[in-house]
Amino acid sequence: EQNAKRPEGQPPLFVTTSHGLFTSMRMQQAYISSTATGVTIALSFAMGALLAFVANVIVAFAAFVCIGGVVCCTLGMMVVQGWELGLIEAICATIVVGFSVDYVVHYALAYVNAPQNDRASRLTHALVEVGISVQAGAVTTMGASAFLLFTTVRFYFKFGVFMLSTIFFSLLFANVGFTALLAVVGPEGSSGDLSTIIKVVTCGRVRVGRAAEPSEGNMKP
Numbered sequence: 001e002q003n004a005k006r007p008e009g010q011p012p013l014f015v016t017t018s019h020g021l022f023t024s025m026r027m028q029q030a031y032i033s034s035t036a037t038g039v040t041i042a043l044s045f046a047m048g049a050l051l052a053f054v055a056n057v058i059v060a061f062a063a064f065v066c067i068g069g070v071v072c073c074t075l076g077m078m079v080v081q082g083w084e085l086g087l088i089e090a091i092c093a094t095i096v097v098g099f100s101v102d103y104v105v106h107y108a109l110a111y112v113n114a115p116q117n118d119r120a121s122r123l124t125h126a127l128v129e130v131g132i133s134v135q136a137g138a139v140t141t142m143g144a145s146a147f148l149l150f151t152t153v154r155f156y157f158k159f160g161v162f163m164l165s166t167i168f169f170s171l172l173f174a175n176v177g178f179t180a181l182l183a184v185v186g187p188e189g190s191s192g193d194l195s196t197i198i199k200v201v202t203c204g205r206v207r208v209g210r211a212a213e214p215s216e217g218n219m220k221p
Contacts, residue, residue, distance in 0.1 A: 028085065031085050031086065031087070031089075031090045032085060034090060034094075035085065035089075035090045035093045035094060038090075038093070038094035039071065039093060039094060039096075039097065042094065042095075042097035042098065043064075043067070043068070043071070043097055046064065046067055046097050046098075046100075046101055047060070047064050049101075050063050050064060050101075050105070050108070051194065053105070053109070054105070054108045054109060054112055055112065055193060055194045055195065056108075056112050056187060056192045056193050056194065057192045057193075057194065057197065058185060058186070058187045058191070058192035059108050059111060059112055059182070059186070059187065059192065060108070062108075062178060062181040062182060062185065062186075063101075063104045063105065063108045063178060065177075065181070066100075066104050066173040066174065066177045066178045066181070067097065067100045067101055067104060067173075069169075069173050069177060070096070070100035070166065070169045070170050070173050071096050071097060071100060073165075073169045074092075074096050074100075074162070074165050074166050074169055075093060075096070077161075077165045077169075078092070078093070078162075081161070083158070088154070088155055088158050088159070089158075092158070092159065092162040096162075096166055099163070099166045099167070099170060100166065100169075100170050100173075102137070102170065103134045103137070103138065103170050103171055103174035103175075104170070104173065104174045104178050106130045106133065106134050106174075107126050107127075107130060107134070107174055107178055107179065107182075108178075109130075110125065110126035110129045110130045111123060111125070111126040111182060111186065112187075112193075114126060117188055117189045118188055119182070119183065119186045119187075119188050120183070122182075122186065122188075123179060123182050123183055123186060126179075126182075127179065134171070134174060134175075135171075138167050138170070138171045141163070141167050142163075142164055142167050142168070145160050145163035145164050145167070146160070146164065147160070148160025148163070149161070149164075
């Protein structure tokens, strides 16, 4: 656009830099777009996996809300730490969803597979059955990640901080947020089950189809 306005006879204008600022700008744009795409795809796959394995819409949605909270808190931690979006941060932001699913899914599966029907008993069953395993898994993972804080390599240090933060927020949302949601809106009996919803939808379609068919008395000769 500026070249079109240049005086006649003046050579074309161009801008350059010796510090690679334009290359850095393009890389930042690529990091932002790829990170947003990766997080979106990971969350979509997480929701699909929750629906497939938990097989309950209410429990799956509650778990998805907690996973989203873990992702937001972990990314917020990166901002608070003053990390600029680069290769390390883009990788961490992409894989945070996978680390956020673990503990919530344990409680979700234990809840839907509980032999009881009422909400309080099913939640108690889930906490008793897998509560110790969830806490132990979190402690061992955080203990292993703590050693990365003593390294001098920047990638290892940042990854250690990322792992500790992700596991902490995952455990917090699983023990507090997810269990609180189940205590309030957790399904009782077969409510929210995918099999029940599919049966209701299928039966409804069959009834509508039968109602649309003309009866013999209403048929004209």
